[in-house]
Amino acid sequence: MDYGLDRKSTSLKTFNTIFIIVWLLIACFPFIWTFWGSFKVRADFFSRSDWWYAISAFNTLIETGGKFTTDAYTQAWTEGEFWKASKNTIIVTVFVVSISLFLGTLGAYALSRSTERYAFWILIAALIFRAMPHITLVSGYLFPFFQLQIWGILPTTIVVLVAINQPFTLWLLYSFFKTVPKELDESALIDGCSYFQAFRHIIMPVMWPGVITAGLFSLMLAYNDFTVTALLLNQENHTMVPKIQSYLGTNQHEGNLMWAVSAVVSATAPLFMLVMFFQRQVISGLTAGAVKG
Amino acid sequence: MGINSPLTQNLMPNKTFFWFFLPTGLAMILFIGLPIISTGIQSFYAQHDQVVKEVKKCDPFGCTVSIVVDNEETTKLREAKPLGKFNGFGTYVDRNHLAVDEIKKFWNETESFGAFVDQVTNLPFYKALIFTLTYCLFVTPNVLLLGFIIALSLNAVARKIRGPLIFGTILPMIVTPLVGSLVLFWMIDSQGIIGANIQNLMNDPYLSLKSSKTLTWITIIIYGIWHHSPFAFVVFYAALQTVPQEPVEAAIIDGASRFQRIKHIVLPHIYPVVTFVALISLMDNFRVFEPIIGFSAEGSAQSLSWLIYDNLVNEEVILFGSAAATSMMTIVGIAILLAPVLIRTWKEFKTAR
Numbered sequence: 001m002d003y004g005l006d007r008k009s010t011s012l013k014t015f016n017t018i019f020i021i022v023w024l025l026i027a028c029f030p031f032i033w034t035f036w037g038s039f040k041v042r043a044d045f046f047s048r049s050d051w052w053y054a055i056s057a058f059n060t061l062i063e064t065g066g067k068f069t070t071d072a073y074t075q076a077w078t079e080g081e082f083w084k085a086s087k088n089t090i091i092v093t094v095f096v097v098s099i100s101l102f103l104g105t106l107g108a109y110a111l112s113r114s115t116e117r118y119a120f121w122i123l124i125a126a127l128i129f130r131a132m133p134h135i136t137l138v139s140g141y142l143f144p145f146f147q148l149q150i151w152g153i154l155p156t157t158i159v160v161l162v163a164i165n166q167p168f169t170l171w172l173l174y175s176f177f178k179t180v181p182k183e184l185d186e187s188a189l190i191d192g193c194s195y196f197q198a199f200r201h202i203i204m205p206v207m208w209p210g211v212i213t214a215g216l217f218s219l220m221l222a223y224n225d226f227t228v229t230a231l232l233l234n235q236e237n238h239t240m241v242p243k244i245q246s247y248l249g250t251n252q253h254e255g256n257l258m259w260a261v262s263a264v265v266s267a268t269a270p271l272f273m274l275v276m277f278f279q280r281q282v283i284s285g286l287t288a289g290a291v292k293g
Numbered sequence: 294m295g296i297n298s299p300l301t302q303n304l305m306p307n308k309t310f311f312w313f314f315l316p317t318g319l320a321m322i323l324f325i326g327l328p329i330i331s332t333g334i335q336s337f338y339a340q341h342d343q344v345v346k347e348v349k350k351c352d353p354f355g356c357t358v359s360i361v362v363d364n365e366e367t368t369k370l371r372e373a374k375p376l377g378k379f380n381g382f383g384t385y386v387d388r389n390h391l392a393v394d395e396i397k398k399f400w401n402e403t404e405s406f407g408a409f410v411d412q413v414t415n416l417p418f419y420k421a422l423i424f425t426l427t428y429c430l431f432v433t434p435n436v437l438l439l440g441f442i443i444a445l446s447l448n449a450v451a452r453k454i455r456g457p458l459i460f461g462t463i464l465p466m467i468v469t470p471l472v473g474s475l476v477l478f479w480m481i482d483s484q485g486i487i488g489a490n491i492q493n494l495m496n497d498p499y500l501s502l503k504s505s506k507t508l509t510w511i512t513i514i515i516y517g518i519w520h521h522s523p524f525a526f527v528v529f530y531a532a533l534q535t536v537p538q539e540p541v542e543a544a545i546i547d548g549a550s551r552f553q554r555i556k557h558i559v560l561p562h563i564y565p566v567v568t569f570v571a572l573i574s575l576m577d578n579f580r581v582f583e584p585i586i587g588f589s590a591e592g593s594a595q596s597l598s599w600l601i602y603d604n605l606v607n608e609e610v611i612l613f614g615s616a617a618a619t620s621m622m623t624i625v626g627i628a629i630l631l632a633p634v635l636i637r638t639w640k641e642f643k644t645a646r
Contacts, residue, residue: 008449012551013449016446016449016450019442019446020443020446020447020450020458023443023462024458024461024462026519027461027462027464027465027519027523028461028464030476030477030480031464031468031476033476033479033480033486034476034479037479045479046479046482046484046485047484047489048484050489051484051485051486051489051490054486102316103316103317103320104317106313106314106316106317107313107314107316107317107318109313110305110309110310110313110314111314113305113310114305114310115305116307116310119310120642122314122318124635124638126321127631128631128635129321129325129326130576131576131627131630131631132325132329132624132627133579133580133582133597133598133623133627134580135580135582135598135601135602135605135620136329136332136598136601136620136621136623136624137324137325137328137329137332138601138605139332139335139601139604139605139613139616139617139619139620140327140328140329140330140331140332140335140617140620141324141328141331142605142611142613143331143335143375143376143613144331146375147375159320159324160324162320162324163320163321163323163324163325164324164325166317166320166321166325167321167325170317195305195309195313199313220467223469224468224469224472225469226469226470226471226583227582227583227602231602231605231606241469241471241472244471244472244475245471245586248475248589260475261479264472264475264476267472268468268472271467271468272464272467275460275463275467276460279456279459279460279463282463282467282527283459283463283527283530283531284531
């Protein structure tokens with residue numbers, strides 16, 4: 001609503017533009033730089049002698065004959081078995097998203113339609129669960145999972161990630177369900193629908209924006225998780241993020257840094273594209289719980 | 294259906310609620326509730342000591358008795374009682390946790406209070422606690438401030454170009470902390486673009502992130518602000534869209550300056566959102582741990598979550614008891630952080646009824 005009242009002075013406008021440009025540089029340049037560097041050899045991107053090599057590609061030219069090389073990618077995906085890690089990530093993400101949405105929509109619908117006092121306390125309990133650091137939960141899982149011999153496999157991790165994700169999903173979907181007028185399902189109930197039928201045929205069709213937002217956040221949690229996947233999966237089943245960490249190397253064995261660089265780019269690119277596509281949903285999700293206070 | 298049908302009184306009957314909520318409730322009880330109890334139980338146990346036996350060795354010069362580890366017996370004991378031996382609060386007070394004895398000793402032995410604090414903050418648990426609190430203390434307010442400034446300044450830009458600008462702004466938030474910190478680390482490291490240039494600028498070829506504890510802390514804190522500000526931005530930006538225009542216009546006509554308008558109209562309007570962002574970001578900052586791995590900063594910066602992780606990836610034997618004790622104390626820390634919010638919610642709830 002600009003009625004022309006709020007006139008900004010030229011100096012303020014210039015200052016504002018400069019600030020935004022500087023901030024965007026800080027926010028984006030590290031990613032652009034990593035993308036650029038992933039096509040160089042290690043001696044250039046992590047140069048001991050001159051950082052300018054990363055731009056002039058001094059060693060890349062000597063080692064590969066070109067200014068750009070995709071060696072890091074081919075090696076990481078084949079030798080480094082990054083293909084396996086990305087396969088595992090896809091499996092984990094698909095299952096976590098679909099199961100969390102299924103459980104979450106049912107639970108959040110019930111919470112939004114109940115006027116009982118326990119519904120309030122369940123939401124508070126979910127908030128407390130949301131605050132638990134994941135690593136403290138993992139330290140609770142490890143011992144029982146070893147004893148039950150369900151450690152290291154993908155299904156265990158999927159179930160754990162779904163559960164960890166529930167509090168946030170519940171809160172998010174709860175605030176979306178609240179915006180759907182109660183009269184809608186009330187009239188369906190009067191017409192003789194059961195609660196489940198009303199939920200399935202009347203409420204869900206108008207809930208798609210909320211479901212997509214909640215799905216995106218489950219996806220980002222499952223895709224980005226390090227704590228749970230690094231400690232609950234064995235080497236064979238590692239997803240992308242723990243795999244990247246294993247490329248870094250430890251005191252005992254030297255890692256392969258360029259593999260890590262190309263793996264970081266490979267893992268980040270799909271996520272960025274997804275967010276670019278669904279930007280509106282991501283933002284509405286982040287603000288859903290907040291703006292109402 | 295009559296006007297006073299039970300339907301309008303209480304929309305969902307308890308039984309229906311139960312079946313709708315059962316799956317998610319079960320998932321949360323089994324995989325969030327029970328693990329907390331499991332952690333609590335584990336924290337009272339410690340791993341078994343190795344079983345030792347005496348071995349008599351004789352040679353022409355006489356006999357010697359040496360003590361060696363009986364591997365067979367040790368394995369047997371571990372299999373019979375996998376949880377370890379009962380230790381009560383032993384793990385909580387040992388050197389790696391609250392270190393009660395050590396603190397008493399330091400109190401009696403050190404001469405000045407400063408020396409005492411120095412000694413205490415060198416104990417692993419207190420060291421980690423101090424880093425975690427410092428991180429929260431510096432990151433949270435800066436995140437709020439930077440997020441608010443970015444929101445204000447993007448809100449002043451023409452609507453058409455906002456989309457791509459918002460996309461660029463939220464990038465640091467959507468990557469996982471490990472990747473985010475690695476991407477920064479590769480630039481700041483002494484062989485990276487920024488690190489090398491700072492060395493040139495300061496004319497000190499030995500200046501590097503790893504060489505100084507203070508530098509490492511500052512870097513991780515800067516990373517934290519970089520990573521969390523976009524979240525604050527998004528929430529504030531959305532809240533700014535809901536600020537009513539009439540009072541702002543009235544204020545302009547009355548001659549209020551831009552700063553006065555922000556202070557007296559915008560800030561009070563978005564105040565509830567500020568507390569929300571502060572709470573979420575405090576909770577997230579308290580669990581900081583991936584950046585420590587990303588920056589390979591274990592040497593000079595350790596957080597509570599990192600201590601637990603370190604116990605759990607221990608090479609020889611996983612220190613379940615030690616990890617569990619740190620976990621329980623972390624949970625207590627979270628409870629203290631959450632307490633004001635919970636008390637406020639409880640009061641509002643009571644007055645609402």
